[in-house]
Amino acid sequence: MPKNGQPLIHLQDIKKYYLLGDGSHYKALNGITLKIEKGEFIAIMGPSGSGKSTLMHILGALDVPTGGKYFFNGKDIGSFSDDELAEIRNREIGFVFQAFNLLARTTVFKNVERPMMYSNIPRKEREERVMEALRLVDLSDKAHSLSNRISGGQIQRVAIARALIMDPSVILADEPTGNLDTKTSVGIMNFLKELNRKGRTIIVITHEEDIARFARRRIRLVDGKILSDKRN
């Protein structure tokens, strides 16, 4: 829970530079300042190369910025060790990726259960929580199906169930509908919208306007900088 008056996520002048072969730097993010409050539904948009994926990696504690400060729940996580960041990812952030979301040839149940195993949650509790999460995404009957035997839409729903399993502060979805047909995409986005309506903070990275329209706040990036930040 964020401390009183503090945003859930606060980025201060975040920079991410990559060293290129010729010795120069590629500025993927060039001074991003952003506050995200609890319960928001945000779409981060931009063309390829705009820095939206880099921003998502930093927001998700998968990568560390070259400069600037990142406060999560009021804590500066820039100084966190690898294991501390792993714990943040485990407990505070639920990821939904565009592709390669699930462990291959592993059951849906095992995939959803996985984050809890890294928190040493007892087996019985894990079982109950997995079944509850699968009920929520309407996939109870697929619990023991292998991950490569279910459809693309079902895969994304399993990923959402896994993202929710640790009851995180924020769901971070990177092009969650990128590989889906329109109807299934709408279904997934409506589901995320429903989760947000119940109070869950959701950040979606997308380059599709149609998908971004589900969000209540849209942040547009160009060349590693925020071009616009609009609310509905």
Place this chain on the structure above:
Amino acid sequence: MEYRELFLEAIQSLRKNVLRTGLTMLGIVIGISAVILIVSIGQGAVQFITNELTTFGTNFFQINPGTSAVAQFAAGPKNLTLDDAEAIEADSSLTNVETVIPFAAANVGVTANGIDKNLLIYGMNHKAVEMLNPTILSGEFLAEEHILTSARVAVMGKDAASDFFGQDSDPVGEIIRVDNKPFRVIGVIESSSGFFGGFFNNTIYIPIEVALNQIIGPDEGIQEIDVGVYDTDLIDQTMEDVRILLRDRHNLDIEDEDDFIMQSFQDALSTVQTITGLLTLVVAAISGISLVVGGVGVMNIMLVTVTERTKEIGLLKAIGAKQKDILSQFLMEAVVITLIGGIVGIAIGISGAFLITLFVPIPFVVNIPSVIVAVGVAILVGVVFGLYPARRAAKLSPIDALRYE
């Protein structure tokens, strides 16, 4: 993650590529089975030799002429005599001496049942029965009266008897000619030794005085004196006392070396056991090298696995796996490969050792400590050779792993 979870997960992961897992295991299987097989055969051989030597009793020591084991065969020194044997027996200060058995051997022509053959004949006294422990197939062994009266009697080994008189014949009472002198056959024996039996069954035993005075020649030396003691704990002292007696009899000066060799059967046993044990250890260690090769195979495959599953590692890190979680996952996979390989290797090694004992006359021995050590070594190989790939996986940055194509 709990060990149970890690173990089940490793099994599941390895089952995804059964052929590769099997081939990787093969190196460990070969290494472990070779070590188990060799140790088992080595132990079987030690037990076999021990059984053989204890057939003759461990309360004996032997005295041979010469200054080295080779000399007694090569030069045939004549400095050990029947008088020496009698002197040992007659010395009342040697209270621990129970029996004294002199042996004289010669290769002579034997004629029996119309057949001529050259045979090794043995001259000895009636007490030799205590050491040879033969099975009497017919008649009797040399008795005291035969020795005292220098009777021309002969006891035939089982194979010698069948060579002259045919299979299952009973030559007791027959007259045979040894070095052209007539001897009455009084018994047929079979040696209880599996190893020396071939030798002891194909000879003829006659009273020693007859052998020396009438065949070999009274001035020839004898080949061996076996001395039996009451108390084996005092055997070293008794040997020393006998040594002093013999040195005195042989007029040896203080700076002269012994002109005879003494060795207790127990010493011989210990020597053989030490040599066999050492040989087993060396060969087992050499086979152990194949375990290192197997371990390198495991490391190689684990490195390939880590590379193949880079994206998976990225995903696991994204959902909260710490370095130690990834490390233990891949380490467990390596250990499971080597552990299963080790268990299969033990099964093959033991079965192989059993099969060999069906064809070679050594006992089937399963050395439990070697099995435990083999399991330990298998796990150790998994840990040692799995550590580098597992650390590599654990150290991957989540973002690099996720981006890996």
